[in-house]
Amino acid sequence: MTDSPWTPLRRMALAGSVLLVGLVAFEQIAVSTAMPTVARQLHGLGIYPVAFAIPMAASVVGMVIAGTWADWAGSKVVILTGTALFVGGLVIAGGAASMPVLVLGRTVQSLGGGLNVVALYVLIAAAFPAQLRPKVFVGTSGAWVAPSLFGPPVAGYLATEGHWRWVFWLAAAAALPALALLLPVMRRLPPPEGSREEASVVRRRWIAAVGAAVGAAVLSVAADQPGVIVVIAAAIGVALLVWFAPRLVPRGTVRAARGMPAIVATRALLGSAFSGADVYLPLMLTRQHGMTATEAGLVLTVGATSWFVGAWFAGRMKTAEQQRRVVRIGLVLLSIGIAGAIASAWPATPGVLLYVAWLIGGSGIGLAYSPLTVLLMGMSAPEEQGRNSSALQTGETLTTSVLLAVSGIVFSALGTHSEVLAFVSGLVLALLTALLGTLVSRRLAPGTAGGTQRALVAITEASDAG
Known part of the structure; x- marks a missing residue:
């Protein structure tokens, strides 16, 4: 090359x-x-x-x-x-x-x-x-x-x-x-350097992947089950995820340790918060504000377009510190957008507020999403890039599936009593997830990393600055 x-x-x-x-x-x-x-x-x-x-x-x-x-x-x-x-x-x-x-x-x-x-x-x-x-x-x-x-x-x-x-x-x-x-x-492409992991470690990770995937699948269908079965299915799904999912991400991800674990955790919280809110918006516009399906679908267009605008701006950030800063700003904007969506759950609120809110929310995830990938790859040695990229994607997918499943169970339980309460409950879960991501995003910079990781980060930041 x-x-x-x-x-x-x-x-x-x-x-x-x-x-x-x-x-x-x-x-x-x-x-x-x-x-x-x-x-x-x-x-x-x-x-x-x-x-x-x-x-x-x-x-x-x-x-x-x-x-x-x-x-x-x-x-x-x-x-x-x-x-x-x-x-x-x-x-x-x-x-x-x-x-x-x-x-x-x-x-x-x-x-x-x-x-x-x-x-x-x-x-x-x-x-x-x-x-x-x-x-x-x-x-x-x-x-x-x-x-x-x-x-x-x-x-x-x-x-x-x-x-x-x-x-x-x-x-x-x-x-x-x-x-x-x-x-x-x-x-x-140059020949791969080869993974240094032992076969037994790889085998355990693949087994954990199957276990976590089954747990997420069981949890995702739990909301559609009748009576006590929903509780049993949810319990099985959660148990499998709690046992297997932490084995698929860097050690320290669950407690958001500084550096790479916090990057993986932030990406998981960011992606799941956006999806956890996005899934309810068209339905809320049709049910609470009487809009047509076409009009309601435009809110997703607004979110997708502002996502790209935010991503374009984030792509102009050259140093790791600038990238960490736009991640934090993006999560704040996403939180503001979800809060605006919550306010739109009441029919008395103008429906146009939701479009404005999701313009802000979409720009927020656009700002934060791709810089997390850049930061992660900058901290990864060549022989670790696949494993760390896998952790980034897997963490987001599993966290999103859990949030959507839990939100769906709560929505189904409350929807028969109050549609406003059902929508608000789902969006509040997304907002809490975004706020947690905002806190975790303060730990993106490496702290007491090992010498190799510190050297990689220093080299990457110097290269980015140049």
Whole structure:
């Protein structure tokens, strides 16, 4: 690789990375829109929650496997495998004649997507110098904007017209050009240094990934269970997560130890707080303010657009201290946005307030999201980049699934008594999560790290400043 910035190979790698991340985002967003129609046509409403829970669990397993695999063998083989599984799963899902086959296809697709999102971080760290990485991660963060804008209407149109299978097949076809853009730079990557972890450590982490994924899946379907079963399912899910999830993140993450553990914890709290609020906003606008589905959906467009604007601004931060500062500012803005959403839960409040609130909230997560990735990669030795990227993604995914599950259980319990109380309860949980993230974000700078980590941070900050 040449040291000159923005070579044609790097531009191709950026385009391929953005497209591949965008396809993962499109599938998550578009499938959520089309799934009610798909489930009715395939007579699978009885296992509707499972169609989301099992693929989510598969993505967690894929993320954890990708971390160790990329450290050991490099990002190329992981991306090739992940893309093959992603495309194969989409083809299976698109051709499904029954709901179980659809779930199988989505599970294979999600496993591949989990492999790809982690391996792409490792690829970016290897292919781009430190001064370019903030802009690259702005691109991958912005890859969620277009699917947020166009995914729901496209998927809704295809499902309404009876062509829901193309929701899967179009994404499968688009994955091949994305891979073609990445191949030239992958061929020129230096050989991996190889992971120094013992096989027994890797084996225990993979077992923990399965255990945590099962726990998250069980917890995510708990809200749909009747009577005492919801309590039993929730207890099993929480127990599995408490036992296995801490093994998938750096030691000290649960107590937000300074440096890398706090980065992973902050990202988990940031992502889950945003998702925990975002999921309720369209429903709240239709139920509490009488808006149409199209009008209510615009709030997600506002949030996605302001996310990208915030991410663009964050990409201009060159030093680690500047990046830590915008993370803290972003979490404050996200908290303000969620607080504004809470105020919009009452019908007497003007509905336009929610759009303003989510303009602020979206810019907040945009400011904070990609700098956390840059900070983490700057603290990671080359042979640790896969494992640490995996921890960052896995922590966010598991925390988000837990918050959404708990919020869903509370919402279901309170919704029959008071819709205002139900919406407020879900949003308050998201607000508390964002406020906790604001506190944890004060610990992003390394404290009493070991000599190797201090040296890595010093070198990275000097490189960024230059």
